[in-house]
Amino acid sequence: MVTSVTNLGRSGLYDWVVQRLTAVVLALYTLFLVGFLASSSDLQFAQWQGLFAQTWMKVFSLAALISICAHAWVGMWTISTDYLKNAGVRIVFQLVCAGFLFVYLVWGIDILWSV
Amino acid sequence: MLVSVYRYNPEKDSAPYMQDFEVTIPGGRDVMVLDVLALVKEQDTGLAYRRSCREGVCGSDGMNINGKNGLACITPISEATKGKMDKLVLRPLPGLPVIRDLVIDMSLFYKQYERIKPYLQNNTPAPAIERLQTPAEREKLDGLYECILCACCSTACPSFWWNPDKFVGPSGLLQAYRFLADSRDTSTAERLTDLSDPFSVFRCRGIMNCVNVCPKGLNPTRAIGHIRNMLLNQQI
Ligand code: SF4
Ligand code: SF4
Ligand code: FES
Numbered sequence: 573m574v575t576s577v578t579n580l581g582r583s584g585l586y587d588w589v590v591q592r593l594t595a596v597v598l599a600l601y602t603l604f605l606v607g608f609l610a611s612s613s614d615l616q617f618a619q620w621q622g623l624f625a626q627t628w629m630k631v632f633s634l635a636a637l638i639s640i641c642a643h644a645w646v647g648m649w650t651i652s653t654d655y656l657k658n659a660g661v662r663i664v665f666q667l668v669c670a671g672f673l674f675v676y677l678v679w680g681i682d683i684l685w686s687v
Numbered sequence: 688m689l690v691s692v693y694r695y696n697p698e699k700d701s702a703p704y705m706q707d708f709e710v711t712i713p714g715g716r717d718v719m720v721l722d723v724l725a726l727v728k729e730q731d732t733g734l735a736y737r738r739s740c741r742e743g744v745c746g747s748d749g750m751n752i753n754g755k756n757g758l759a760c761i762t763p764i765s766e767a768t769k770g771k772m773d774k775l776v777l778r779p780l781p782g783l784p785v786i787r788d789l790v791i792d793m794s795l796f797y798k799q800y801e802r803i804k805p806y807l808q809n810n811t812p813a814p815a816i817e818r819l820q821t822p823a824e825r826e827k828l829d830g831l832y833e834c835i836l837c838a839c840c841s842t843a844c845p846s847f848w849w850n851p852d853k854f855v856g857p858s859g860l861l862q863a864y865r866f867l868a869d870s871r872d873t874s875t876a877e878r879l880t881d882l883s884d885p886f887s888v889f890r891c892r893g894i895m896n897c898v899n900v901c902p903k904g905l906n907p908t909r910a911i912g913h914i915r916n917m918l919l920n921q922q923i
Contacts, residue, residue: 573880573881573882573883573884573887574853574884574885574886574887575884576884576885576886579885582884583883583884583885583922584883584884584885584886584887584888584889584918585883585889585915585918585919585922587885587889588889588915589919650885650890653850653885653886654846654849654850654890655849
């Protein structure tokens with residue numbers, strides 16, 4: 573068994589399943605938004621605001637937000653262990669990624685709850 | 688026919704280079720790439736390459752022929768040149784250290800093979816005769832046991848290029864599945880646990896370069912898919 577301290581789940585299967593499930597959530601969210609935009613030809617701020625003010629939409633958006641962060645983390649972690657052979661450079665890259673994703677997550681929640 | 692060969696002798700050359708040879712094929716016949724190499728070696732006896740069986744059984748003459756990994760002994764020059772019979776470009780299998788000319792150091796490849804414990808493990812008392820299998824159980828090993836460990840697949844796999852010390856690679860995983868699928872093997876759970884980390888199996892990105900080059904027509908990607916499903920069933 574190959575181990576790596578920076579891998580959160582410790583398991584390749586866990587990462588793999590997370591990657592697939594989050595991809596499904598993101599696909600559904602994207603399809604929904606595209607569908608919403610396509611079906612509302614004369615979109616005004618009130619409709620857009622109304623959509624995001626509903627609780628179910630907040631739950632859906634939060635699920636998509638968490639999904640994109642998890643998806644990006646697994647992806648970036650994989651890319652970093654493929655291409656960055658220097659351990660120091662790799663850990664800095666991973667920390668920067670994790671930092672950005674954390675900021676996006678908190679910021680995203682803040683935006684969602686301010687609607 | 689023009690034959691361009693990768694040359695590197697670490698004792699003399701500071702860097703690898705390509706050397707061109709003009710080879711006349713007797714009777715202009717459609718011979719195998721290995722036959723052409725023999726003609727090149729007549730011109731330059733210092734050329735190093737591996738070969739043994741000359742019939743696609745031993746797996747020693749895997750090399751990169753006009754950009755595609757394959758066994759020189761069973762690749763006709765017509766196939767390598769897509770019928771044009773103009774030029775052969777021969778390089779060592781990519782991704783592993785070159786010892787000299789077309790000879791590569793396959794230690795990492797064998798290390799990954801060793802890691803998957805490529806032998807039958809059974810902790811029940813040995814029966815008086817062989818351990819029997821039904822024809823259906825035996826059939827599951829078809830398409831797996833035929834691998835000759837030529838390394839054409841693993842050295843065509845980008846995931847193996849980036850992590851040859853951590854990712855088992857298509858060849859090793861095909862063999863891992865060969866023992867996972869064997870009804871006589873009792874170490875299935877331990878074998879799966881050894882493969883469950885993020886590198887050993889899950890570095891496979893499903894690019895299918897391995898399937899594209901295997902000279903025995905085997906399908907490592909499918910075997911990797913089976914291993915993934917077994918891991919899923921074990922851990923859910
Ligand atoms: S399918 Fe997997 S093992 Fe085969 S070449 Fe692609 S990444 Fe490598
Ligand atoms: S799977 Fe095919 S290409 Fe890979 S080592 Fe075995 S015989 Fe060679
Ligand atoms: S020489 Fe044995 S496989 Fe080609």
